[in-house]
Amino acid sequence: MNRERFEELAQAYGGQVARWPESERDAAALLMAAEPEYARRTLAEAEQLDAFLDAWRPKPASAALMDTVLAAAPKPRREPRWRGWLMPAGLGAGLAAACAAGVLFGVQLEQRATGANSAGAAVAELDLSGLSEDV
Amino acid sequence: MTGDPDEALLARVAKGDPAAVRALMARKLPRILSLAQRMLGDPAEAEDVAQETFVRIWKQAPKWKPGEAKFDTWLHRVALNLCYDRLRRRREIATDAPPEQVDEGPAPDRRLLAADTSVRVSGALQRLPERQREAVVLCHYQELGNIEAAAIMGVSVEALESLLSRARRALRGALADMVER
Numbered sequence: 209m210n211r212e213r214f215e216e217l218a219q220a221y222g223g224q225v226a227r228w229p230e231s232e233r234d235a236a237a238l239l240m241a242a243e244p245e246y247a248r249r250t251l252a253e254a255e256q257l258d259a260f261l262d263a264w265r266p267k268p269a270s271a272a273l274m275d276t277v278l279a280a281a282p283k284p285r286r287e288p289r290w291r292g293w294l295m296p297a298g299l300g301a302g303l304a305a306a307c308a309a310g311v312l313f314g315v316q317l318e319q320r321a322t323g324a325n326s327a328g329a330a331v332a333e334l335d336l337s338g339l340s341e342d343v
Numbered sequence: 344m345t346g347d348p349d350e351a352l353l354a355r356v357a358k359g360d361p362a363a364v365r366a367l368m369a370r371k372l373p374r375i376l377s378l379a380q381r382m383l384g385d386p387a388e389a390e391d392v393a394q395e396t397f398v399r400i401w402k403q404a405p406k407w408k409p410g411e412a413k414f415d416t417w418l419h420r421v422a423l424n425l426c427y428d429r430l431r432r433r434r435e436i437a438t439d440a441p442p443e444q445v446d447e448g449p450a451p452d453r454r455l456l457a458a459d460t461s462v463r464v465s466g467a468l469q470r471l472p473e474r475q476r477e478a479v480v481l482c483h484y485q486e487l488g489n490i491e492a493a494a495i496m497g498v499s500v501e502a503l504e505s506l507l508s509r510a511r512r513a514l515r516g517a518l519a520d521m522v523e524r
Contacts, residue, residue, distance in 0.1 A: 220507040222483060229489045229500070257511055260518050261483055263460040264468070266377040267386050269393070273376075277368055277397045282404060284359040 209235035211243075215250055223255030349414040350407075357405040368397070371415075374485065375422050381480045382426040384469040392425045419485065419495050423477065430473060460521065467517035475510035478503055 214236060221228045225236050240247040352370070355363030375396050379389035399421050407414070468476055474496070481492040482503070493503040 216504070216508070219511060220504045221489070222511075227482070227486070254511075256522065257515055257518070258483070260460060260464050260521065261468075261479070261514070264381075264464040265461065266373075266380040266389075269372050269376050270390065273390050273394060274368065274372065276394055277372060278364065280394075280398050281364040281368075281401050282356060282359040284361065 209239045211239075211246065214239050214247065218250050218254040222258045223251040223253070224258065225251070347409070347413050347415075350409050353404050353407050353414060354409075356401070357407065367400070371400070371418060372397070375418065378419065378422050378480060378485060379426055381468065381484055382423070382473075382476065383429060384465060388429055392422060392429065395425050396422045413491075416491055416495055419481070419487070423495065427473070463518060463521065464514075467514050470517065471510050471513055475506050475513070478506035479510045479514075482507060 209232070213232075217228050217232055217236065225233055225240070228236060349367070349370075352363050352367050356367050372393060376389055376393045379392040379396075380386055383389050383392070396418065400418065403417075468479065471479070477496060478492065481487045481495060482489065485492075487495070489500050489503055493500045496503060496506075498506070
């Protein structure tokens with residue numbers, strides 16, 4: 209970095225090298241090490257304006273502003289009331305449906321078992337009748 | 344994760360977490376208020392801008408898409424747009440003159456010196472062209488990096504540097520008499 213660039217940066221970004229563009233800081237540090245007196249003078253000049261700028265302090269937020277800001281903020285999400293009773297109702301309906309399905313399945317199973325037995329009996333009868341003919 | 348320090352807090356704000364809402368307000372309100380005060384030079388108008396900015400933050404929080412933009416950058420853009428709306432309105436009603444500043448006279452009392460400097464600096468900053476003022480506000484007061492400040496302003500880094508140089512030169516000229524004090 210040459211002197212001209214060092215001055216340009218001080219002129220634009222002020223007397224604190226930490227506020228200069230990151231990409232320029234290493235080169236600036238080298239120049240500061242090589243020419244400490246020149247660098248000190250240049251930065252001091254820029255720092256004077258920095259100090260003036262820092263003398264202007266903004267007014268803090270008023271309590272009224274903070275209240276207004278908070279009043280408009282998102283509120284915690286609450287589950288709608290209907291969800292409170294819908295959940296148990298849904299659960300109950302589910303259980304009832306499961307019971308009904310169980311009963312239906314049981315009845316069908318029983319009917320099938322009964323049908324199978326009667327068919328088996330008929331087959332046995334046929335076999336027996338066949339046997340009796342052969343005998 | 345994008346490394347945006349505000350992202351996690353925003354997600355909680357979106358759910359209406361009261362602690363997160365307060366934390367975000369504590370983190371951003373002073374920054375936005377300071378930005379608006381320095382851009383507008385009028386504390387009452389600055390409060391209006393800060394309030395409007397927060398209305399937009401609360402609306403945006405549930406819609407915020409992580410990784411698309413840095414929240415602080417978006418926030419500065421919103422606040423600056425609101426400031427520019429007000430500056431435009433001032434021009435439209437032909438009252439473009441900066442807010443009344445206390446006439447700076449000699450300040451024999453040392454306690455008055457700081458207040459006097461503050462008023463002088465405020466006045467000098469208000470007299471800068473808007474874009475130069477914006478550059479100083481973003482880089483010096485808001486302490487944004489040159490790349491981020493240039494992105495917010497929609498200019499190149501070189502253009503930002505030029506705006507800053509001209510602004511600081513003008514400010515030095517305006518405050519030259521204070522150097523001898």
